[in-house]
Amino acid sequence: MKILVVGANGQIGKHLVRFIQDSKDHTARAMIRNPEQAAYFKELGAETVQVDLEGEIEDIAKAAEGVDAMVFTAGSGPHTGKDKTIMVDLDGAVKTIEAAKQAGVNRYVMVSSFDTTREAIQAAPESFAPYVAAKHYADEWLRATDLDYTIVHPGALTNNPGTGQVQAAAKVERGEVSREDVAAVLFGVLENDTTIGKEFQVIGGSVTIQEALKKI
């Protein structure tokens, strides 16, 4: 399987591309914004493609040509302006969904936020609510498509090393999860078609990722 990783240069994205390349069964195409970001991926033997998420759907669709699945793990991040929340986390995500359709890529895995429900938007602190809203509408857009989607809702992200063990279900207690484990979950999702059409929250835990995904 060839997988387009959107937001490959993020921390989750970097782990994910590494897992994909290490697997031998699959290959990654890393979608990056700047050519300077390419070295890491070339070293892993992954393809790279340079596309700005704020660009045209057609450019993203071209980047997705010939892949079997797409993973969206881009995020505007805490250091970009507030404008980027809607332009990247919502509009950028929607454009990749539309690009997947255009390119005939049926499998789409979305890295969402832990809770993107209406209730979560209302309950969020004022500074965080726009991000939750952006992810809410991106998730809604994806759910309304015919794509074979999975939506992953990770808890509070840490840079701890992965443990390979998590807790995953439609609803779990709020908690932390390492970015490396989230990447491993994404890889597991790509390998498990039983996760198609489903979404789940995931935090650190004591069940192997394989086991956890089987029960989704």
Added chain:
Amino acid sequence: MKILVVGANGQIGKHLVRFIQDSKDHTARAMIRNPEQAAYFKELGAETVQVDLEGEIEDIAKAAEGVDAMVFTAGSGPHTGKDKTIMVDLDGAVKTIEAAKQAGVNRYVMVSSFDTTREAIQAAPESFAPYVAAKHYADEWLRATDLDYTIVHPGALTNNPGTGQVQAAAKVERGEVSREDVAAVLFGVLENDTTIGKEFQVIGGSVTIQEALKKI
């Protein structure tokens, strides 16, 4: 007909409530954020209801109880933070749409932006794109409902006195239009059920609003 005007205290909203109250056939309920905004509407004999667009759908639905139509003319405005673009122009709008459904209000008139297409988002200057995107997704949400909607896309708004004359069609040249004329168009839309399920751009022109709306 009783009409809930969301964003009544904006300039278009104030004109619209006045037109509704002057008509004698209809009455307005002005949805406002602060009680200090009530005096203008009380003077016109209109009802007021105090609800924050960033609040719960249920509160908006309660404000909409017993009305026959809803007009959304709220906007975050140029002086609010960028966060407000997604929280008011998108999420606020969506909540009023959901509130209309909950309250059984079938008629919904949206004041959108002149061009909210994908092409317009891509072509917009960086500072304006988030607003266009927010309006794009609000319009999309409305189109996907079963509500009897009309989406009005006004040109660049001015504070010139209304002329009662406009140019309106699915596509018109970019141009200016006075807020008072936009309010008159909204009033005309409410009175013309032939505009249901339609959307149009409107700028200043030389055709009476009645005539212009007949050709939509």
